[in-house]
Amino acid sequence: ERRRRAELETVEIRFRVATRAARAGVYERDESGGTVWWSDTMNELYGVSAGNFQPTLSGWLELIHPADRDGARAAMTAAMRERKPLRTQYRAVRPDGSIAHLESVAAVVGDPAGEGVRMVGIDLDVTERVAAQRREVLLQQQLRDASRQAGMADVATSVLHNVGNVLNSVNVSANLVADSLKRSRAAGLTRVVALLEEHQGDLGSFVAHDARGKVLPVYLAELSRHLSADNSNALQELDALRGNIDHIKDIVTMQQRYAKLGGAAEPIDVGRLVEESLRINASAFERHAIEVVRRFADVPQITVDKHKVLQILVNLLRNAKDACDAAGERERRVTLSVGRCATGVRVAVADNGVGIAAEHMSRIFTHGFTTKKTGHGFGLHSGALAAKEMGGVLRVESPGLGCGATFVVELPLGPPGNAHG
Structure with a gap:
């Protein structure tokens, strides 16, 4: 008996040390909610002490932030009623006015006496995680x-x-x-x-x-x-x-x-926007003797942030010009294609320039990565982010150095979350 008692004390000490180290408070409540037991760590989490606070369900709920109280009560009630595990998060308002973000995880188990069910769980302090x-x-x-x-x-x-x-x-x-x-x-x-x-x-x-x-x-x-x-x-x-x-x-x-922060999605004609991005780069293309080939198919309008699309296209065209320049004195050509794709509309900018080395393909959209002496490594990264924000994707294809490259931007017919045929 003495040995068993010693083993139980050892387990209890380990339990207390573990829960205190993990900032985890342990609680147990019956089905009525009138009786609640919780550990010393629960007192610490909620900023109360055993001397000035008697844990009951109503007292517990009073410590929860008013904006989160109804949600916490509903989650607990549903878990008890449906005999399902509980996992919820809420804020606790401590007596000193500070706010703690807590995550409550519990299981609903049968009462050993056969009278109803009990909820046994832990509260974790996730304030730092939320921050x-x-x-x-x-x-x-x-x-x-x-x-x-x-x-x-x-x-x-x-x-x-x-x-x-x-x-x-x-x-x-x-x-x-x-x-x-x-x-x-x-x-x-x-x-x-x-x-x-x-x-x-x-x-x-x-x-x-x-x-x-x-x-x-x-x-x-x-x-x-x-x-x-x-x-x-x-x-x-x-x-x-x-x-x-x-x-x-x-x-x-x-x-x-376009020199305004975007955000407003509006219907745009993709071919017309591609032409506008070409006009912005027209003089540079003419000065560098770059032939432009257009392959535009009939595509439906798309509803996107026009500024973001222009940002992507202008950068891709400038990169194509630089790639053609870097390839030397051979004939310079940039081919622009507009067509449908599985997710919406596809715009491709293909050049016959210097190409991309195989070892650079996986890093080409990484922030700060550039193969140009005067590049900042931000253009393609920001373009990929802009495409992603619109529910699309920016990707690249290149057979290797000296073989040119094709950058493809695919955009949905409408903003993310909208259904379009």
Whole structure:
């Protein structure tokens, strides 16, 4: 008997040490709820002491946060009624005003006396776990915001590059018009008018007999041809100038349209959005002599955040241009494809550039990873995040170095959680 008592004391000591170390309180209640037993650790979890608190179901529930009380009571009642295990989480308000996040796990067992059932369980302090989860959510939100800002910066940088390229064309046209005016033979017409005014009384005789007058018709004909050519060239350059200015206005308008934090899903024409992303990169593609091949199939509109899709496409097109540049002097080509896929709509950006090494394929979307000397390793990562947020996916295919690469973004017909046919 003495040995058995010693063994029980040893078990009890181990039990107390284990529950205290795990911050786990043990409780037991009967079916009526009038009688509740709990361990010393339960007192610590709820911030009470055996001297000032007598555990009953009603007293226990009073320690639970008012916003969580009804849910905790309902979970306990349902577990007892249905004879099912309990697992619930709630907040406890301690007498000093501090909040503890607790997780209660219990089993419903038959009473040894055969009178009803009992609930035997433990309460775990998960306050640190909840705080860690909140920090993780906050960090994920910060990462999404940073990714979105990086995407906006990519779009803005492309806009600035293209505006700069178009401004170069504007400058060329303006200089050509200025040079044309400087070289204009209009001054010769002024001298002819002065000569005619000088001989307006004997104009016929002057033209017929004076050496200067005899060449005047031929000179006027030649002057007319030159002035007409100058005028035509000036008009052509002015038309180009106006077109380039309109191009700048279009680029700036497009940036203003998308330079805002996204979030609002709206129906978009995928082919049209792909064309807009091409226009943002048009000058760079033209300057680097990159051929663009379009393979657009008829696809339905998709309801997504337009800014996020543009962010992805602009970055993919810029990467394709860089890949073609890195491949050397061979013919440069980027093929854009739009079509249906099992989950919705598929857009592919394929280049015949430098390609991707096999050992880099698994890391290509990793934050901070880049194969470019001037890259920041954020564009593809943020693009993959943006696609995932819209319920889609961004993936890559490449046979290897020197064989080009194809980036594919697949997007659902509607936002995540919506059913679409």
